[in-house]
Amino acid sequence: MRLSSLLVNIARFIFPFMLMFGLYVILYGDVSPGGGFQGGAILASAYITAYIARGERIFEMGSLVLLEKLLYVLIVALALVSVFTKGEAFTSFIPPLEPLNVRRLFLIAMNMLIGFKVALGLTSLFSAFVEQESVDD
């Protein structure tokens, strides 16, 4: 794709801010609006701006999909840890009598896993569209 230099320079400027905002939304998902899914979508948009700035794909699609599958297994595994601590699946594995700052850890870990999984999924979706693009080399 041929893009104007105005668009490329603005994409270069805005990329770190988008990355930081996405990470902020993921990390503060349990106390403020947003969460894993929203932050992951913002990270995927940041990847698109990086693609515009560089004009070529950055990640290999096969590894993206593989990493996404791995993260899915990790999410299920983290949710199943509570079987050993509480005897009940798909709840927080930290006992309810712990202080709030400790109980937050489960939500933060879950939000991070979901956020990176969503970011990788949407990124591989975008890559699938882009890689079919060029017909003549």
Place this chain on the structure above:
Amino acid sequence: MLDILLLLIVALIAVAIVVHTDLFNIVILYSIFSLLCATLYLVYMAPDVALAEAAIGSAFVPMIFIVAISKQREFIVLSRLEDGFLSAGSDGSRPGRGYVILKALCRQYGLKLVLCPSGEEKACRILARSSADIFVYEEDGEYIMEGKGSSLIMERLSHMLIDHEDISLVLTGDDENYD
């Protein structure tokens, strides 16, 4: 008060999306539609949904649409001809008749004409990746153009070919594939 105003604008833009014909304008309007929807979610006190809508609806989906549209700007012609019927005439000779017709067709729709001579490895690869728009070959001294029957461009091409007796257009069904 603000929500009623926003709802009215959203309805207006929805009508504009349906009415417009230029694809790039539609994508931009869709992006504005999503941004206004996100504002509406915020007004109705759902900031979570607003964040998701702003990130996906107004940035991610329009970008995918733009990539898909820019892919559509090419008109791929696959030929099995040996003579100069489709030659572009770049080496000083006159351009072929078929080339002139297809070039005029592409200029009308703002497409980029891509000619792929058959018998090369490249042609097979392109055909495997995205099936060609038109397939040209010769049979009993007659040129035959084969294309998918459903598209509007084919209808236009059949009008252009009325004056040329020795060129015929064969339309295949939409579900038929070359492979």
